[in-house]
Structures are given as structure tokens and as C-alpha cells.
Amino acid sequence: MPKEAFTFLRELKKNNDREWFATNKQRYEKQVLEPALSLIHDLQKPMDKIAPLISVEPKRVGGSLMRVYRDTRFSSDKTPYKTNIGIHFRHRAGKDVHAPAIYIHLSPEESFFGAGTWRPAADALKLIRNYLADNPAVWKKVRQNKVLNQQFKFHDDRLKSAPRGFDKTHPLIDDLRLKSFIVTKDLTTAEIQSPELVPLIVSLTRQARPLMIALCQALGQPYV
Secondary structure, three states: OOHHHHHHHHHHHHOOOHHHHHHOHHHHHHHHHHHHHHHHHHHHHHHHHHOOOEOOOOOOOOOOEOOOEOOOOOOOOOOOEOOOEEEEEEEOOOOOOOOOEEEEEEOOOOOEEEEEEOOOOHHHHHHHHHHHHHOHHHHHHHHOOHHHHHHOEEOOOEOOOOOOOOOOOOOOHHHHOEOOEEEEEEOOHHHHOOOOHHHHHHHHHHHOHHHHHHHHHHOOOOOO
């Protein structure tokens, strides 16, 4: 990604209104939209080889690039635009951002690679929790995977107490309390602007495979 993309995002954060964006829309398309779509395009073939059921679509609307427009209907923050680039490669069986996916977040303040499922719907969350409870050895193997623990950090997003229907003394109760099942890895500015960004993302996707396989098994979906 070019450094001009972050320059634009910094300016957008200071001028997050429709009039400024309309005046600078051509800059957005040239400096942010087009490079992001190019990155997605370059990832299509290599990602298809290692994760063929993950959807990688370089489309302006309805593809892997998340909209710049914020949904402000239920938010106290009424600023109309996101000040980051969000790229979401979800499982082809999924219908929304809560499906098992690969996610790339790029912004001047924070950039990271993520894999897993964020805040799945109640039925999917129950399937994942049941899978963990019924297959503790499989989940422990994922949790103790050397590469996963060396490269990523597990996202801590959990209930304060045991979820309904689960024994609070279960050996995996800490993970059964999770509301999201995600690993992340911070990306540096040098990595983002490097010509090696595509192979880096492909490598991280490959390393996150044990988690993605387990989540897909829990949801009755193939991963490869």
C-alpha cells in the first residue's frame, strides 16, 4: 500500500464530513480505493491455492473491500466515514462479517492481520462452544500450536461468567466464555508499504490454518 493512502486517512480523520470527502473523492479513489483493490487482486491466486473456500473478490462494491461509509444508525458517533482500510476475506459459506474469515486492517494508528470469527451469531456461537466442549483435545492442540502462539495473539473477548448451559468447572471454561475466536498479528508500516506484503499475508493465512480448520469443523463447513 502506498504511503499516500495513510496520508489521506489522516486528513480524513481531521475532516470527517461529507463536504470534504466529496471534494477529495478523486484522491480517495486514486490513493486508497485503487491500491486496496489492487492488493486484493494480487492476493486472489495465491490465496486460492492455500484457502480455496475463502472468498477474495477485488470489487468496488460487494467484494472483499469493506465500505468506507459508516453505519451510524445505532451509534453515538455520527462521523460518516471510516478512517481505515478494511479488507475481509470470508468463507464462501458465510453471509456476513461474523463468518470465519481472514481480515486485514490498515490505518495510520493501527494495522493488523486477523483470522477467525468475530462475534458470531448465537446459533453459530453455540455450535463453536459445543465443539470445544465435546472436543477438548482438538481445541487444546489448536491453543497450544507452536506457530500460532509464536506469530499471533489470541483476542480476549469473553463473558464474565460461564455461558448458559455450560458447566463453570469445565476444563475449557475460559475459552467457552469467549464471544469471538480470533488471532491477530500487528503489521508495521514498513511491512504494509513493502512489495512483500502479498507473500506476508499469504504466509500468515497459512500459519492461521489450524484455527480456521477448527472453526469450520465446528460450523460443519469445509476449509480446504
